[in-house]
Amino acid sequence: MKPFTYERAASPAEAAAAARRHPDARFIAGGTNLLDLMKLEIETPSHLIDVNGLALDRIEATPDGGLRIGALVRNTDLAADPRIRRDYALLSRALLAGASGQLRNKATTAGNLLQRTRCPYFYDGNMACNKRQPGAGCAALGGVTRQLAVIGHSEACIATNPSDMAVALRALDAVVETVAADGSTRAIPVAEFHRLPGDTPQHETALQPGELITGVTLPPPVGGRQIYRKVRDRASYAFALVSVGAVVQPDGTARVALGGVAARPWRVEAAEPELARGARAAIDAILDGARPTQDNAFKVTLAARTLQAVLAEARS
Amino acid sequence: MRAPDVATTRRDLVTGTAATAAMMAAPSASEARAPAQAAAAPRAAAAALAKVSFRVNGEACRLELDTRTTLLDALREHLRLTGTKKGCDHGQCGACTVLVDGRRINACLTLAVMHEGDTITTIEGLGSPDRLHPLQAAFVRHDGYQCGYCTPGQICSSAAMLDEIRAGIPSHASADLTATPQVTAEEIRERMSGNICRCGAYSNIVDAITEVAERQA
Ligand SMILES: Cc1cc2nc3c(=O)[nH]c(=O)nc-3n(C[C@H](O)[C@H](O)[C@H](O)COP(=O)(O)OP(=O)(O)OC[C@H]3O[C@@H](n4cnc5c(N)ncnc54)[C@H](O)[C@@H]3O)c2cc1C
Ligand code: SF4
Ligand code: FES
Ligand code: FES
Numbered sequence: 001m002k003p004f005t006y007e008r009a010a011s012p013a014e015a016a017a018a019a020r021r022h023p024d025a026r027f028i029a030g031g032t033n034l035l036d037l038m039k040l041e042i043e044t045p046s047h048l049i050d051v052n053g054l055a056l057d058r059i060e061a062t063p064d065g066g067l068r069i070g071a072l073v074r075n076t077d078l079a080a081d082p083r084i085r086r087d088y089a090l091l092s093r094a095l096l097a098g099a100s101g102q103l104r105n106k107a108t109t110a111g112n113l114l115q116r117t118r119c120p121y122f123y124d125g126n127m128a129c130n131k132r133q134p135g136a137g138c139a140a141l142g143g144v145t146r147q148l149a150v151i152g153h154s155e156a157c158i159a160t161n162p163s164d165m166a167v168a169l170r171a172l173d174a175v176v177e178t179v180a181a182d183g184s185t186r187a188i189p190v191a192e193f194h195r196l197p198g199d200t201p202q203h204e205t206a207l208q209p210g211e212l213i214t215g216v217t218l219p220p221p222v223g224g225r226q227i228y229r230k231v232r233d234r235a236s237y238a239f240a241l242v243s244v245g246a247v248v249q250p251d252g253t254a255r256v257a258l259g260g261v262a263a264r265p266w267r268v269e270a271a272e273p274e275l276a277r278g279a280r281a282a283i284d285a286i287l288d289g290a291r292p293t294q295d296n297a298f299k300v301t302l303a304a305r306t307l308q309a310v311l312a313e314a315r316s
Numbered sequence: 317m318r319a320p321d322v323a324t325t326r327r328d329l330v331t332g333t334a335a336t337a338a339m340m341a342a343p344s345a346s347e348a349r350a351p352a353q354a355a356a357a358p359r360a361a362a363a364a365l366a367k368v369s370f371r372v373n374g375e376a377c378r379l380e381l382d383t384r385t386t387l388l389d390a391l392r393e394h395l396r397l398t399g400t401k402k403g404c405d406h407g408q409c410g411a412c413t414v415l416v417d418g419r420r421i422n423a424c425l426t427l428a429v430m431h432e433g434d435t436i437t438t439i440e441g442l443g444s445p446d447r448l449h450p451l452q453a454a455f456v457r458h459d460g461y462q463c464g465y466c467t468p469g470q471i472c473s474s475a476a477m478l479d480e481i482r483a484g485i486p487s488h489a490s491a492d493l494t495a496t497p498q499v500t501a502e503e504i505r506e507r508m509s510g511n512i513c514r515c516g517a518y519s520n521i522v523d524a525i526t527e528v529a530e531r532q533a
Contacts, residue, residue, distance in 0.1 A: 005364045006383040006429055032425045035386070036406050046361065048383070050430055076419075080485040085493045096488040100510025101477060103407055105419045106426065236488065236509035 001038050008050045012179050012214055015051050019210030020181045022047040027212060029072060030106035032099075033115040040125065042132055056214055059083070065220035068177075071110035071213045075165070076101070078109060088218055090226035090245050094168035097230040100237050110213035113166055113176065113193065114205065117159035117263075118239050119148060130156045131201045138201075147241065150292040150299050152262040157201030158293075161194055161264050167245040168228060170265035171257040175217045181210035187217075194264030204263070224249045225314040229306050230259070242302045248314035252276065256286065258303055279308035366429045372397065373441025381428050388412045390428035391438060399439035399468045403512070410511035413469040413476075414438050420476035422510075439468035442475060450531065451475055454524035462515035470511045474525045477507045478532065499529040 009015035019025055025047035028034055037043040056070035059081050067088075069078060078084060079095035099107060119140055121127040127139035140148055140158050148158045169190045176188045188206050195203055207213075224247040232238040243259035254275050257267040271285035283304040292300055369378045372395060379394055388405075391397045391414070403411030405424045412423040415437040443449030451471050454460070461467045481497050489506035490497050497503060504522050513521065 001384045003361045003363045004383055006366050006427070008432075028427075028430070030425075031427060031430065032407055032422070035425050035427065039405065048427075052430065076480075076485060080483075082494075085486065089493050092486065092493055093488075096486060096490075100410065101480065101487075101507050102410060102413055102420050102422045102473065102510045103425075106421050236506050 002041060002044045002046070004038075004046050004048050006048045006050065008053050010053050012054060012056070012212055013183065015049055015054065015212050016179055016181050016183060016210065018047075018049045019212070022049070023209065025049050025210075027051045027110075029108040029111040030074070030103075031111075032103050032106050033111060037116065040123065042123070042125065051212070062217060067218045069109050069216045069218065071215050072108050075099070075104040075107040075109070075112060079104070087221035088168075088172060088226070090171060090228055090247060091165070091168040091218075093226070093228035094164040094230075094243075094245055097228055097240075097243070098164035109165075109216055112163055113169075113190075113213065113216070114207075115163055116204070118162045119159040120144070122159060130197075131159065131204075134200070134202050145293040145295040147239070147260075148293070148296060149263060150261050150296055151266060151287055151290040152196045152264070153291070154197045154199065154201070156199055157197035157263070159197070159201065159263060160260055161204075161262070162239050162260075163265075164228070164230060164240065164243060164259060166190065166194065167243055167257045167259035167265040169216065169218075170267050171245045171247055171255045172222070173219050175219075176213055177215045177217060178207065178211050178213050180208060180212075185214075190216075190265070191267070196263050201263075222247055222255075224254070227310045227313055229310050229313075231302055231306055242299050242306055244303065244306045244310050246307070246310045246314065248311065254311070254314075256282065256307065258286065261287070261290075261299055261303065275311070279311055280304045283307055368429045368432050370431045370434045370436055372436045373438060379428065383427065383429055385428045386424050387414070387416075387426045387428045387431060387436070388423035391423060391436075397438050397440055400472075401465055401468055403466070403469075408512070409466070409469075410473055411466050411469040413473040413511065415472055415476055418476065418479065420473050437472070439472055442472065449475065450528045451524065454528045455521070458520045458524040458527065459517070460521040460524040461513070461517050466511060466513045466515075470508070470513065470521055473508060473511045474504075474521075474528075477504070478525070478529055480507070481529075499526070499533070501526065504529075 009018055026045040028048045028050050057072040058070050060068050062068050075095045079092045085092050121139040122129050122131055128137035130138050138157055149160045174190045176193050179185050193206050226247050228245045230240045230243040232240055240260040245257045246254050248254040257265045268286045274282045274285040363382045365380055366383050367380050391400050400414055401411040403409035407422045407425040413420050414423045416434050443452045451474055486493050486497055487506050489502045501522050504525050
């Protein structure tokens with residue numbers, strides 16, 4: 001790990017000011033992704049701003065009947081909150097399908113949204129990676145791509161976003177709230193939060209340098225059967241090969257977001273009416289334009305079968 | 317490093333080696349740096365030190381550490397509490413599980429300086445050889461290990477895991493999200509998946525935990 005200086009911020013304004021003073025700083029929340037990457041010297045901040053004292057650890061009702069989740073609410077507490085379990089079961093389920101009990105106790109809402117890819121070549125400092133070193137090339141393209149993206153990728157990067165939580169937030173139309181280093185605030189729909197790689201895979205989200213996530217808001221509950229189905233190489237404590245997050249209404253209409261297939265949770269609202277023609281037709285529409293590799297072509301079939309299982313469960 | 321002699325125990329040797337490694341990776345104020353060593357390994361940026369105080373197993377500790385020191389390394393290398401193990405150092409195995417303010421976490425993925433004012437319990441604080449924690453006794457009774465390396469993490473993890481069930485926290489294995497979770501083998505297996513046992517003692521571990529859970533119920 002590279003040496004770094006460390007400070008604790010006591011308010012979002014203090015954290016923003018610290019980020020202005022140290023352009024090379026990172027915020028640290030649970031630390032479960034950042035420290036992992038710092039040990040490997042994939043992340044090399046010279047300064048850490050500890051945001052754990054920011055009092056952003058509550059889940060509050062919003063005036064329109066939704067919920068605001070503080071950036072520092074731990075994944076365990078979010079999944080266990082009675083309002084989330086009752087009205088946003090998809091979110092509880094997605095969180096509980098991720099990582100381990102120990103990790104969920106530390107992992108925060110903001111940190112989870114900002115966790116970086118698990119592309120094995122990104123993790124291996126000996127391999128070329130445009131995300132780590134823009135312009136270096138991508139060792140994954142032409143390498144082992146079984147776990148990597150089938151859609152939305154580019155010639156520069158074929159990595160996926162590994163977050164289960166983000167898939168649920170995408171299906172639930174959540175909005176990310178931030179405060180920039182200059183103190184201004186804004187709201188970014190989760191749909192626009194994660195970027196596709198294009199020519200600049202190093203830019204993964206809509207956040208500007210030093211911009212702090214303060215919370216995530218959920219619109220009023222939408223009801224329906226809410227199901228998260230994650231398919232992985234072992235039954236627990238593994239990242240998704242493919243996951244399906246769905247909210248299925250009694251009339252059969254549904255929202256569907258996919259995990260494990262792209263650099264962001266993959267949802268195509270315009271394709272959702274295709275669900276009336278069955279899971280395969282829906283997946284063909286949702287993954288229209290997919291360019292799977294030989295290694296990961298199975299993900300398209302797996303997505304269709306997983307969606308089929310989800311729809312069957314919703315009917316039962 | 318001092319030359320090992322016949323009387324040196326394995327533990328002394330391991331401690332000595334670990335301390336030397338820790339000194340090279342993370343010099344602290346109290347560990348004088350030899351000038352020759354500093355000259356041989358020029359550093360791009362100097363290590364930064366920070367102070368932190370927390371309670372470990374009931375005792376107040378004040379440390380001045382290289383900011384890079386994980387809670388795991390602070391416990392093992394600085395406080396010499398070597399019950400907590402380092403398996404992967406990347407959050408993947410659970411050997412380093414400790415309780416912070418009663419919650420289980422991976423001590424390898426958190427910085428010691430982030431724990432100002434916290435209350436930390438390690439396996440040494442959960443029980444002692446003459447006053448075993450019920451889970452420690454049950455692991456012995458059920459042979460919940462072979463080599464024992466993962467065991468401190470398994471026991472700390474299971475102690476907090478049973479509290480999580482009692483607190484009504486659901487899991488991936490809970491059929492009904494809104495119901496009160498039950499202690500079943502399936503729930504235990506899912507909730508303990510963050511603790512890997514290379515020896516594969518899983519079925520005996522589940523038996524040990526089940527026995528304690530039933531007695532506590
Ligand atoms: C072994 C292992 C298995 C895992 N399995 C899964 C899995 O199956 N599914 C899954 O979804 N995840 C999984 N994870 C990832 C885990 O969910 C993330 O590590 C965690 O959610 C990150 O949250 P954190 O608070 O610890 O983030 P940190 O590590 O503290 O931060 C992550 C990033 O977010 C930034 N950041 C943090 N807070 C803010 C803020 N408020 N504003 C702006 N920036 C901020 C940091 O600067 C950093 O860049 C796994 C992790 C491990 C180690
Ligand atoms: S796929 Fe992306 S993250 Fe993986 S090696 Fe290529 S550029 Fe890096
Ligand atoms: S040593 Fe911490 S999880 Fe493996
Ligand atoms: S007893 Fe050997 S690793 Fe678990």
